[in-house]
Amino acid sequence: MTVRMCTDVGGTFTDVVILDEDGTVEIFKSLSTPRDPVLGMMEGLRLAAESRRQTLRPLLGECHFLSHGSTVATNAFLEKRVGRIGLICTRGHRDILLFREGGKLNPFDWDLDYPEPFVPRQLTVGVTERISSEGEVLTPLVEEEVREAIGQLKEQSVEAIAIALLWSFVNPVHELRVAELVKEEWPEVPVSLSSVVNPVIREYRRTVGTAVDASLQPLVSSYVRHLKSRLADEGFRGDLYLLTSSGGITSPEDMAARPAYSVDSGPAVAPVAGRYFAHRELGLANVLTCDMGGTSFDVSRVSDGEIGVTLDWELGDERLSLPKVDVRSIGAGGGSIAWVDSGGLIRVGPKSTGSEPGPACYARGGQQATVTDAALVLGYYDPDNFAGGRMSLDTRAAEEALMVNVAEPLGLDLLTAAYTVWKTVCANMTEAIRDITVRQGIDPREYAMVAGGGAAGAHIVPIAADLGVCGLVIPRVAGVLSAFGGAVADLVREFHQAFLTSTDSFCYEGVNAVLETLTKLAGKFLDALSVPKGQRLVQYSVEARYPFQERELTIPLRRSAFDSPRDVDLLLEDFHETHKRVRGSMEPGQMAELTLWKARAVGLTAEMALATRRQTRVTATRESSSRAVFFADLGGMVSSTPVLDGSTLSAGDYIEGPAIIEQPTTAIVVFPATAVRVSEHGSFVVELEVR
């Protein structure tokens, strides 16, 4: 017997998913231990072993595959606990990290401080050198200055050095030489090179990406060492992998060398689970994965089986161009606070009560009305059996908070106030999904939706119906979507190389050489992880734009080499069409400039089939109880809405709304005119239009 496991450390809980050889899935949750996340993980594993009537050691001994994600890097970054690093840059450009890319969010808002640069100016040293946009050396590197800079940073006892020179992604010769000099002068200090970490145009993003990488080096290296040794101590002999921001997994060694890729890795593997369930339950390859927890709502996109990746995302005050799964996140969750502004407009979020004091109904002193309070008043949650019976809720407190904060200011009755809050947060989430679909030229009606997170069940059905998605699945593992994704994730790494050419004067030799290099790099990565030949996949794409444009579109390549003008024409056609779809215009007859060539190396993980649940009965539903639940379409409270215990449902069961299905991690509200079918794997497949 061998098992696959994933442990995903979140802000409050650490999730454990165990997949047995026969496809049985078990999930466990333990409290996270921020000071040493490995402790909480071990506790989760112990709980798992216990439930299997084992001890930790034999469980780990049986485990041949363990993937692990944590918020160590993200939190360190957001809490400014990253390493003290130095930056070596081109002379005259010491303020790249200060100026960033200019601009601010709100034109009339001056009641704010300017954010400090990611690396303090006193630890940023310019050296004389210059390379042109074509890669030609205009001013040779002055090595004496580099040695001086290293000495200066050593004196300031930095923990790592970032090296980011202008145009290094076109010609890395000076960066490589600086790295050599660091090795001579101060061999122990870790370095990050911009031409390696993030070889793309735009000096600010490349520099800050490199600086983030360097600043995480000490932390991530020591975390990985600690994790490996603790697991080894407890008898783990299998393969250890870490979740990455690219929506896959990689080896601990690879992660330690590129720690920037550990930022935000949890949400990045949720779409892996989404893809898995959309494929297994509906046979669909276009999927929107939604995760709604206590404080935020995350949504990501998989198109034709490929996870959406972006080169443009925010982390705190910074903007990065490191490739990362495109996850849109808004402040909408169970704890989001509802309030009425001075103009009489209802607002929900982005502020949240968090878990302390939590929503008013937690009765921990929270006075503000939250999304959870509204859902409770609407009857969507059972006050005596919340979160699988781990908590009971105070309905009176919820009512009071809603009366004071929403009903009275708006002149509404309690139920209408609760409904208003609920409907508003649903609208906020729907907008976030429109952002990643309609506003990227994608029709949500061609997509299935997979939803997870504790708060999803009470909100997702009307959202899915509103967008008109072609299917909705709430998996039984909805509460641990990312951890499940981590257990079935592929090995993934993105490789980039800049090379400027155009469809008008296409440089076949140059492009094919670049693609060959990328293929080699991808191969080397997959070799290092011993991925068998049959399980390798390399996907190629290029960033393209019209002349003078500055924002490129990603165009997938149909082949890994260009042989004839026909290949180039096809690429140009694809570009025009994508431009029309995403940006509403195209310019036929115009050429496209091609800037950045990309390869995504994938080592496919062995297919995991889920166990089939026995079909006990194919009958009408078995009610365990009933309660009053609010349904606007039925005119208000429906007093005897059936409430079903999810654990008693079997494959083939069909539940017509209105009904509630209680699950340990989420309550699913089955709205009127919708129905839920329990699949053979135990997922809840929602039919959005029954009548």
Add this chain to the structure above:
Amino acid sequence: MEDSPLSAELRDTTATVPEPSGIEPFLMAILSNRLNGIAAHMTHVLEHSARSSVMSSARDLSTAICDSSGAALALPNGFPVHVANMSLTTRAVMRYHGTVMKPGDAYLNNSPYDGNTHMADHTIVVPVFCDGELMFFCTVRGHQADIGNSVPTTYFERARDIYEEGAICFPCVKVQENYEDREDIIRMAKYRIRVPDVWYGDYLAMIGAARVGERQLTDLVETYGRDLVKRFCAAWQDYGARRMIEEIGKLPAGSWTNESRHDPIPGLLPSGIQVRVTVTIRPEDGVVEVDFRGNGAPVACGLNLCEATVLSAARTGIMNRMPADIPFCDGALERISVFMDNPGVVGAACLPFSSSVATTNVANRAILAVQCVWSQVSEELGMAEGNVEMGPGESVISGFDSRYQRPFVTQLLSADSGGMAVFGHDGYVDYGISNGGMCGWNSVEVIEQKYPILYLEQEVIPDSGGTGRWDGAPATRAVIATREDPVTFMYIGDGAENVPKGYNGGGDGRPTCAWRLHVGSGREEPLPMCARIELKPGEALVSECNSGGGYGDPLERDRELVCHRVNEGWVTPERARTVYGVLLDVTPLGFAVNIAETERLRDLLRSQGPSTT
């Protein structure tokens, strides 16, 4: 001089607090969310598909959704000089075409005489019909890199009239019918514009953004029905009005006068241009009046403002101190009533006078004159003057790029720091008056790849910020060199003589200045603040922008913050001691405050009277 028609608004806006609408609150939330989402999407599309760096890097673009009366409903975050006047530009189109507009039409308005800002801002207005009824306008504005002026710049200060200015004027011209270009108009423009491909690309980007908005608005109306959507539009304006009335109600009543003066331009404006304003707050009516009347007749050069930019200057100066979450819609913005001369240099435009530079220089002074009134209204709302901009670091450059064998014209937009200190905060580093600090900076690499120039340096200048309890942000020095090709730079800087003023005890900002640098020899020649120069290979332009003015007494400044700025190289230990009265000790990891000595020194300096900075 007669008043602008705008003053009529005043009668409508007094003492009428709109009642909450009959629309269910959740629908207000849903529809406002959708509309703002669609408007933001239009901005995103335009920014990502634009060709010129003015639009794509610097984001010199703005979008709006207006209702069927032309009133702006949703204005996503954009340049204030654009945002606060979109309805004016839209309504001009209605005035000419109101009864004959059809689905598939698009109109181009760049006329400062017809509600637009200046000729370089091309505004596309697309009517949105649902079931045959006009429901919305998608209004999309972007600064074109070239517009066919008689000289290669989009800011032609020496133009005595629009004939000399030379740009093609499109006073609400129909450019699309049935979703197709009117080819003869496009052809005409392409003949008269220096970089037709870039112009047309940006035109397409604007049309694309408007069409994307049109599609989504049509979907919205299909879902919710025309009647509900129309009622929402009215309710949303009421909501905006209520928010503003509430905020204005918290302010003290009174009337204050202030001024700011544009530098002289030799041979053109020997004494510069004085902008004088009176701001009256009427909390009981929920109204702020901004009165620019009496600033004089139009001048025979390109620095005249126009109705749109006077309006936006007034509104910007006031909004700069309003809560950040006030919805940008006409309901809110119209609580600021604006009076101006018609015609006037700080007033409505009038043919044949040129308003080529109507969005920056004098407009900047007008914004500063208004925003600094706050320092008189209350200490806690006060703000100083910021960098008045448009120096050589923001030149319009042009020439021929031999690398790609193509001509180019574009405006450089970076090296523009020097935000003003405000009560509670040091100046914002990345700054711009008329763009609200929203202006993106060119990436050095992106700009060097597109145009044949090299940024040899772009760093803040130590000891440059106006000092105060809160400092103005430092100035930036940029050194921009040519490569193999000569490059023409055109610019009209302000702020060499009349530097950004500090307020309430804060020091003034640093003057702007520029040199021509011979890179090989290091020889520098000073340059005038308003010029057209050609740099040959081997030469560079050195540009130092203004820093921001300070606010409050420097001796009150947080001593740890002084120390931090010294460690970061923004301020020298010398200035820390003499201006802020902060004494620093040297430690292995940098400077640290010597608290006892600092207190002693500060007491001594206070006893000597106000600091001279």
